[in-house]
Amino acid sequence: MYGVQINDDGTIEQMNDELAQACVNGLKNLEIHNYPQPINMEVSLLSIFCGFYGTSNETISAEGIGNIRKFNKLSANADKNYGQASSNGERKPNPWILTKILRYHNKDHYEQIIKPLLKKNYEGKKKEKQIQINQTLILNKIDLTDDFTQLDMQEKAANGEYEKEEQIVMDLTRILIYYEGETEDIYAIKGYDAICDTQVLYHKLEGTVYKQLEKININFKNKKIDEKDNSKPITVKHIFKKYASKFFKKRCKFISEDPKILTVFQGYKYKKLHTIDYECLQMYFYLIKETIAAGDERVYEYILNWIAWLIQNPGKNRELQQYYKVDKVQVKIDSLM
Template identity: 90%
Template sequence: MSYKDYAQQQHDRIYGVQINDDGAIEQMNDELAQACVDGLKNLEIHNYLQLINMEVSLLSIFCGLYGIANESIRSEGMNNIRQFNKLSANADKNYGQASSNGERKPNPWILTKILRYHNKEYYEQIIKPLLKKNYEAKKKEKSILINQTLIPNKIDLQDGFTLLDMQEKAANGEYENEEQIVMDLTRLLVYNEGEIEDIYAIKGYDAICDTQVLYHKLEGTVYKQLEKININFKNKKTDEKDNSKPITVKHIFKKYASKFVKKGCKFISEDPKILTVFQGYKYKKLDTIDYE
């Protein structure tokens, strides 16, 4: 595989995701749908279904167009099939049957693949940037949704979960999404504005006292700890893991920093926006005292 083909493969895997988390085919937005319709011109359209990279079939065109939700754009695409393209004799003869079959298997993302192989210049100049734009918009939308709906955990010193446990979970690929990482991290870390810079409180294990304690640290120190935890999402493909830029817990923390911020700290406070420094006694209480 050439480097150009490899780069295209990586682009398609990142930006051409078509399936939602619930397994349904994702709806194509109007801007991208219109661009696809505009690019379906000067094509040789055949009747028999072949691999998309070999030739354009009438069925694949209809499957793509019926997947477009906007009726006006879909109708324009239907009208353009015969007006701006060359149909083989068999394709023209079986036009109605292909239309009926395509309506039963709608998938608008087929159109981007058709353009990739059969209108390459248009794909590179128009479709490819829109796919990236669509991907970035989805990422931003998901991030906003998480920030709006996710309820962070509280730090509990009776809970034995530490940064080491998080590191082991990440190394074993136990995390499926960013939400799970944020929820675990909120069990360990908060920060508030300091006089000079932000002050972080991170839960850790005190081996001498055999208890969990809160360590107060500066941003740089905490970031170094978080950078050591690389994330390998459970549902990510192996080759994507090997070739994509590593994501660390630091990236996730910075992305959802609003879930960790406190407006200040007190020894004891009932205000959930204030960090309570007192988290129980540092030393374990004994039921009985052995004087010997």
């Protein structure tokens, strides 16, 4: 997996000088043939030239080309067609061919020198990519009016719709967040409440949530063959742990304007009614009008508007200090608050 060096745009990645020099040092005492054969069978002159011409450092490239005849044994045909092979190799540069040659024809050097450098290069790219994602990724927020749940992630993963890790992170932020509890972290995961027919937040412990995330196996749509063969199965749990800082909130409150605090309230739980039963509501209207508003239409309308405002603006405190005299009875509106 460390030898796959193709960028997302299909171009060949440049090899760093440390690795290029290590390849030059290992490509010695080889039997080099003229006619190209699969690299695992024999070393061809063309593949050697393709590798050295792909090296961006001209000094290292020149040293490698100079070593071809100096430290290796060329077949008669290879020696005869040296110039032609050099010309052809210059048109097809690819430095990573050198690592493959060493893998099959100088195994000790590959295992001791090249493979650790490939791993170092691979880990460095992974870290760089993760930093870039962390810096540029604009995350979603949990929206209880959005029907997207863990089931949708499972279906997308099963259908191979994910191409990159950041797509998984974006979807995961639509359903999961965690915050610091008194003794351990608490996880809030969005799920469907069948009774209320709405999306709600379920607060769970880490172990329970991890078990849920482990059930979603990821098979990236455009994953390279080498990676598929050599890597372990990836689950959403792996992705979450990798980008855990993107999901953290410092606390949980009913309502907060602080973006670092999880706001639990996102609207009232309700069943959407197709028809309104005014007869059911009439007893409440009667209580407000006849008892609280003392029969005054003006006060009654004011109170209804005030209640509507409270429902439409949860968490906000509307201080009222107004008094009305109705049939010599003083009504203090803010006594309802």
